[in-house]
Amino acid sequence: MRQWNLGAAGAAIVLAFSAGATQAQTDIQWWHAFSPDGKLGQTLVRYTEEFNASQSDYRIVPVHKGNYYETLNAAVAAYRAKKHPAIVQVVGRGAATMINSGAVYPVHQLMKDSGHDIDWSRFIGPVLSAFSDANGPAAMPFNTSTPILWYNVDAFEKAGVTGVPRTWDELGDAGRKLVKAGYECGITSAWQIWVHRDNYSFIQNQPIASQGNGMDGFDAEYVYNATRFVDHIKRVRGWVEEGIYTYTGRTWQGGHEAFYAEKCPIFLESSAGYGGISRNAKFRFAASFLPVEADNFYPRNSFLGGAALWVMKGHDPAVYKGTAAFFAFLASPEMQLDWHKNTGYVPISLDAYDLAQKEGYYKEFPHQEIAILSLSRSVPTVNTRGMRLGFGVQNTEILNEELENIWAGKKPVEKALDDAVQRSNANLRRFERTAGN
Amino acid sequence: MIKRVTFASKSLPYLLLGPQLLILAVFFFWPAGKAIYESFFLSDPFGATQIFVGLENFQMLLVSPEYYDSILVTLVFSGLTTLAALLSGFVMAVFADRAIRGVLVFKSALIWPYAVAPAVAGALWIFLFHPTFGSVAGLLIALGVDWDPLLNGAHAMTLVVVAAAWKQISYNFVFFLAGLQAIPKSLIEAAAIDGAGPGKRLWYVVIPLLSPTTFFLIVINIVYAFFDTFGIIHAVTGGGPAGATNTLVFKVYTDGFENQDLGASSAQSVILMFIVIALTVLQFRYIERRVSYA
Structure with missing residues (x-):
């Protein structure tokens, strides 16, 4: 109070x-x-x-x-x-x-x-x-x-990674090579919900919640436990186990430090991370679009x-x-x-x-152009117009908790995502009662 | 016989108590009353819609497994923090009490952590122990410890307990030292003449005579661990990983001030208020009986 x-x-x-x-x-x-x-x-x-x-x-x-x-x-x-x-x-x-x-x-x-x-x-x-x-x-x-893929050009050359990974699987291969070349943490991400759930789903044109992610009504429900997002998280969980993806916290600081220290040469982070990266990186860096699935030839706008x-x-x-x-x-x-x-x-x-x-x-x-191109690269669909879900902050924290359970190996992927959806949907119903009036 | 001193005028005592009562009313009873009121409502943040929901906010908490986890986390955290802060403060006070040279320097140095704001203390600890950029964490990992408070709940708990205790040690140190210095030297000398070694003197003479101080500090430390450690948890772990350091107070904050769910947050505050009242009553009834204010 x-x-x-x-x-x-x-x-x-x-x-x-x-x-x-x-x-x-x-x-x-x-x-x-x-x-x-x-x-x-x-x-x-x-x-x-x-x-x-x-x-x-x-x-x-x-x-x-x-x-x-x-x-x-x-x-x-x-x-x-x-x-x-x-x-x-x-x-x-x-x-x-x-x-x-x-x-x-x-x-x-x-x-x-x-x-x-x-x-x-x-x-x-x-x-x-x-x-x-x-x-x-x-x-x-x-x-x-919007999040983009930042990478350490020197490390790519040293590890023999040619070209920028276009797909998530190519990203994994690059991470594998980097770890083999001695870069201990491989790939990391800031703001994991924003990158792995929101932007993965937008770019793949997958719904996060019903009713156009809540844009069309307060009775929306989260559905991300039944989309390709689940397989994506299974893949990242595999990377964590393999040691080519490192969790550096819910926000941005850990990822930035790992990128500056040349531990993680691949960093999924906001385009606005540019200020910090340009000041602190003692190596050549560049950026590209967030990866897509191999069968995605029409990536949608990012979030x-x-x-x-x-x-x-x-x-x-x-x-x-x-x-x-x-x-x-x-x-x-x-x-x-x-x-x-x-x-x-x-x-x-x-x-x-x-x-x-x-x-x-x-x-x-x-x-600096990647973010604009990424935000505007297709006509938005019902899944990519935006997101308007009550208790958005709390529901993000709930998924953060469950992802931590997944990375730590404490819960299987499906179970953790089902739990997150169930807990978050209870919040949406609560929000609906005051917002609907 | 208890001596009774009475005031000549009836209004004077009220006048003297007035300022204190006013402060209590404004800073405690008013907000606490408001929290109780809000706990019966479901409201949107800006106050446009307010629906009376009876006990629903409480019911929602009591069926949520996360809430019970949070209670457990709070008990573990408060217990460990109180124990660590009291023991360390006591040990340091015993040594400072014996020191002959440089007492002033030791005393001043030991008091410093108390002056550090919780958020700053938290930031400091995370800079030392963050697995990717912490300097001490780097050492631990080099030594082969699989240190990862971002994913390992036990590591995160250890970190916040140590950080929270560290901040409270100074306070305990000051009180223990004052308590130790108030013990008449003659009693200790008498025990020594009777053949009691330093350990026995501590156990049979010093500790019983310190009991009023210890009791006071237990109450203060538990209240500290329950309420004032919010800033540290906020800066060090943010309640994570997966709720492993999500104490009741931290949850009140996140639900109320990050999620803008006033009803749920108020209901938690009310429950917390009752937990602390119950704890204090228990302490006074059962622990204070063993305290001698000789």
Whole structure:
């Protein structure tokens, strides 16, 4: 309970300070999850400064609220106390919660009401659809990434791996050669649920849950214990046993360290891992698409990660006018290209992508293009439009637990995945009762 | 005869107690009351929908095997942490009590870990013991230990127990040292003259006389292990692998603040509250009887 009080108190303090600012300008609070000590946070703050300097009616006030969960909690607590910000950055898995919260002013409506004519068709489709309601985008995509295959070029040469593995089986062969050549851990992955369940299923056009992964209704049920994903996990379990795949934790840190230290020359990780990799890798590295099954000649679009900007209800019209102006500013091709180059996140509009191509940016940094191509490489199917499932965070942790049971050899693959689905479906039914109203 | 001191005015005692009661009301009774209230509801995070569900949140927990696992994990974790922190603190206090030179240096050095924030302590331990980049982990693996707290539950448990105990040792050390120094030297000398060696003196004289301190520390350490170790678990294992270090408090946090399931989280808080009340009552009824406040 303590956190609630702190969140509300923090909100009160922030508001008290901002109230003292000049009256002529409208202050607009933006709560976000990027620490100002890091490159991401610094870039974000720079954008607000540039926007504030570009006009005199509005002032965007960025406030770092901690990680994604802390930011969302602060916003929830503040909303209940009616002291919430206008803009809040929410992690992708929170989309179902946000869309059904009744606390959100949909972005398509906001832009229309404020007289900004946005051509949404110039945005990258699968990115937008992940955050869209029936009438259009409910949130503004902000930091968007997708997992790709990072590899150590020096290690590939040393181990005699020629070409980049296209299929999962080829990836296993490469891992085998690398381990034989003395690279102790072979293959690893960050964010295993995102890589092995979400993106494997999207690229293979397999459902994760019914009702188009929850996009079409709250009565969706997880079905991934009955798709090709099961065989994929059996294969990875075999790799773990063989010693050519190493589990380095649920998030990203362990995998990065193993990649930098040249222990794992193959690393399945977000395109946004580029910042860390380019700073720390003392070897030649490159990137390619996540592998596919050998019989998959039409790989589907991959699944995005990252966060979007949500606008909350209950503020003055002037605040919303300023918010819309800021979003239009952020969405401009120049800003998107700047974001892309500085962070490794993908640009959200095709215009920004065209601009990068025209500049010849991808000739110099070819791996920066992989994520965009991967996210947009086919027309999305019912299985690859997006994912909108309640208690997304909890259900991810449940599958993490069961995968750990599998890697440790404590449960057979089928049993563990059945258990995960059963536990997660109970959560979906629980979510349905509040969201359906 | 117990001496009775009474206040002349009736309102003065209330006035004096007022600030403390106010703090208790605001920081304990209000949130605790709110937790009990929320535990009967199923609500969406933003409070738009709130459905009264009676005891369903509790029922859901009591049929979940993971919840029983979490209770077991908490008992093992708290037991081991309390034991390790008390024993180490005691041993260090006994040695510091005997040290002649550099006492001040030892004392100050031993108090440091207590000043480290739990999250920082956790980050420190993971940097030492993470199987892919931990420096100590590297040594262990080089020595042939199959060290992997990411997949081996026993390793993960060992790691969080050691990290949690490490942070609490200083506190225990300070209290034990003060307790030891309060024992009259004459008693120990008398025992020595009667022919008791250092071991016997410790067992028959020092430990019984320390019992009020020990009892106080047991209560404090159990409460610490139950509640204040959240930051360490969060930073070191995140409750994993497969729930092996998912203590009740950590589960309250993840369900409430990561999953935004207020009802389930509140129900767990209420159960936790009763567990701690029961534990404290037990301690006072059964352990305190053996304490002499001579």
